Amino acid sequence: MKKALTLPVAFVAMIVLAVLSVRAGAVSVSFRDIGAIMLQQDSPFQFIVVHVRLPRVVVAILAGSGLAVGGVILQSLVRNPLASPDVIGMTKGAGFAAAAVIYLFPGSPGYVLPAAAFAGALGAFGLLALLSRRLSLSPAALALVGIAVGAVFQAGIQYLIVRHPADLNMALLWLSGSLWGRGWADALSLLPWLAVLLPVAWLNSAKLDIFRLGDETGASLGIGVVRQRFWLMLLAVALAGISVSAVGAIGFVGLLAPHIARSLVGGRHRLLMPLALLIGADLMLLGDGIGRIVAIPREVPVGIMAAVIGAPYFVYLLRKERRLGR
Template identity: 70%
Template sequence: MNKIIFTFSCLLMMIFSLLSLSVGAVSISIPDLWYSLLQKDTSFSFIVWEYRLPRVVISILSGFGLAVSGVILQSLVRNPLASPDVIGLTKGAGFFAALVIFLFPSSPSYVLPAAALTGAFLVFILLLLLSKRLTLSPDAFALVGIAIGAVFQSGIQYLLVKYPADINMTLLWLSGSLWGRGWSEVFSLLPWILILLPVAWWQYPKLNVFQLGDEYSQTLGLDIIRQRFWLLLLSVSLAGVSVASVGSIGFIGLIAPHIARKLVGGRHQLLIPLAAIIGANLMLIGDSIGRIIIVPREVPVGIMTAIIGAPYFVYLLRREHKRKG
């Protein structure tokens, strides 16, 4: 059964990738698309190779990173509502990106993702300091993250009010968009994902143990504080590099782990790779739909994932309330 689920998920990723390559302000038929991919001298080759193919690759890579980051967070915090955007990582990244856009508009292109990554790691440091070196309960850790995210969100709103003339670029980045992304962004993100994803999968025995609770984890010989620190750092790194490349895209790290958990259960050796594929599929379909709703304009993928994820988040809140009530 698991093989069927993985095969079907990979098949969907291929279909959604072809759809993303085909749709947009200029529609490309499947025969023309195949020919453009094989021969670079067709009328559609430039569009496919320079605009749409890098978007597809970035969608997949960032979907991988955000989804796996969400898997790690939910397992460590033991809270189904935990995700990179919920505990403030994307808010911190967004605030520092907004600072660069507003205060240093002429800075080189690499400064913006570097600032976003810095913001994500600053949130991580604040989480460590305010949660007393990770010794608080998982619920308290999640609440601290929500509070930090609210503070950075307030900072973003202040910058938007103070610098209204430069608001367009900031809103585009904060909403999460693949517009204008090219091969330079692909090659910036690819090495991180190729390194961090295998590292995340190799940690599946520890993540399986963490799900049993702190007392059982200690009984089994796991150094809780140290391992939680490194796993959280891994989660922050995955989310940080993804947000730095595509902007503040929310709900991927929340939805993808839940869907994967319902399909294959809580064993992380299966949960991590399936959640990564589902995260990529959500990014691909969100980007594709966003490009065909109001042609020739496009709706940022972050808005599309929010439309999908917000109702699911409400559903999870109600389910958790009923379970605890």
């Protein structure tokens, strides 16, 4: 019964956080004005709500969902609780490729940015997979090598900053991960991709349950282990890359959301995945909301707030895995 309540509770939390996110900021909007705007009544805050804060909320929900589900898939395939798009360097790879498009090809069509982010995430994971196979890494060591891979791509972003100092503000937003200035165009660029990828991920819940049991079990049940792992890994890479293309290299959402969801409902992916999706959206909204009110009239990027929340938890996981001898 408690497990059945987690999804509606997480959904209600997302709605509450979304409303509070629309309300909070340098200019506070009352609940009465928000209600009036939703009912298409006149309000002096209509532009702020409709064209500034609502698209920002939608982008936060979509990107947080994509990063969280990508984390679920990676942790299940690698059977490593420390795996997530940001920890193993995928978000940094996607961020580097997207930043390269922004700096080097500023006039590119809108569809080029998500494609570049996907390619960057795929390149980061390919590099990590090559290193892990050659070095026969343990789960904890895999996470540490992933951090090193991410640092390489981070250095690439910093190189772009040095070469293009006129775009420093944009670069800093990419480095920290931010929802500042996100509009309906960003939301619409995310929506069609995630509308396809998230249902596909959920439809593969049973396969992910089997992968957590080991390759031998999967092979004995007639699953093409290598082929299915490849396609599911591409799915995780796509989710991370598309999300990063809209919000920058935000860390720890893909690590925290699956762990919180797993502690509440266990490891069955049919329930774990939608709960992690909602928790990922909640974390993004929470981080963005706190970041906008902690230093008014300035704002702290959501990527920094996510790191403040997630870094201590990551250290805890490392210590836990070390105690277990993994």
